[in-house]
Amino acid sequence: MSATDIPPPQSPGSGVASTYRTGRTVMALMLREMSTRYGRSPGGYIWAILEPLGGVFILAIGFSLLLRNPPLGNNFILFYATGFVPFILYQNVSTMVARALKFSRPLLRYPVVSWMDAIIARFVLNALTGILVGHIVIFIVLMLTDSRAMLDVMPILTVIGLVLLLSLGVGMLNCALSGLIDAWDMIWSVATRPLFIASGVLFLYEDMPRGAQDILWYNPLFHIVGLARTGFYATYEAAYVSELYVVGFSLIALFMGIVLLYRYHRDILTR
Structure with a gap:
């Protein structure tokens, strides 16, 4: 073997340095988005709490006037x-991840910033x-209502994990x-417009026709919604829930997204 065939030695800290560099890049992108989304508006992060809280109370009050008892x-x-x-956690996270490359397009021209950094930061x-x-909204709801709910932590934690995996995928x-x-x-917006109704936010799966x-x-x-309710209602079982189906659906979407972005991210950024 000639000397030219021998690969150059790598420094022991090269992997650590690369990870550290990626971490700094992700943190910088996160700080940039925080200042862009919340730093320039009066109230800042307060609106992130008031918006879903107002949605819950307005929706609940409206339906309480039409129906005598909740499902x-x-x-x-x-x-x-x-x-x-x-x-709303799924809706917000998935939407922000979907727009990650468009949001960070100017910064992605620098070699140190990769398309994966932009997605990780936004996610x-x-x-x-x-x-x-979400925790603040639920806490306020429990404090203001005499529901006496017996919380089951495991389904709630499982719901958080499933929502994040699905929204990322x-x-x-x-x-x-979209790139x-x-x-x-436009196609996705039209196709998912009835998603709020079709996700069981307003009714139970068991009350629907076969x-x-x-x-x-x-x-x-x-x-996910059915599993979330089992964490707050001890008598509700939601036998139809399949966590394996949600995980499988999410992983398939995630795999397809990674493959397409890895193959076409340069084309997307130059469009």
Whole structure:
């Protein structure tokens, strides 16, 4: 073997330095988005709490005027909060991940910033924000309503993990498709417009006709919302919930998104 065939030695700290560099890049992107989204508006992060909280109370008060009792329990506000909070967490995180490359397009011209850095930064920041806001909203709802809910922590933690996995998978897939197909954002918006109704936020799976159940079962958010309610209502079982289905759906979307972005991210950034 000649001397030219011998690979050059790598410094022992090269891997650590690369990881540290990636961490700094992700943190810088997170700080940039925090200042852009919340730093320039009056109230800042307060609006991130008031928006979902107002949505829960307005929706609950409106339906309490139309219906005598909620589909589950005796408190409209808690019932809708247990469906609305995981739904809005998915909606916000998946949307922000889907727009990660467009948001960070100017910075992605620098070699030190990769497309994965932009996605990780947006996912981590919005996931942490959404989890914090969700806990605050649920805490306020429990404090203001005499629901006497017996919380089961394990389903609640499982719901958080499933929501984040699903939002990351769908967000990355939409990030790739919206960059490759000009009309994809409009197509996705129209296709998912009934998602709020079709995810069980306003009703229970068991109250639907059998034909509707057979269709809605394939919506992974329906499983997540049902599992979330088992964490707040001790008598509710939600036998239809399949965590394995949600994980499988999320991983397939995540795999497809990673493959498309790895293959076409340069084309997307130059469009």
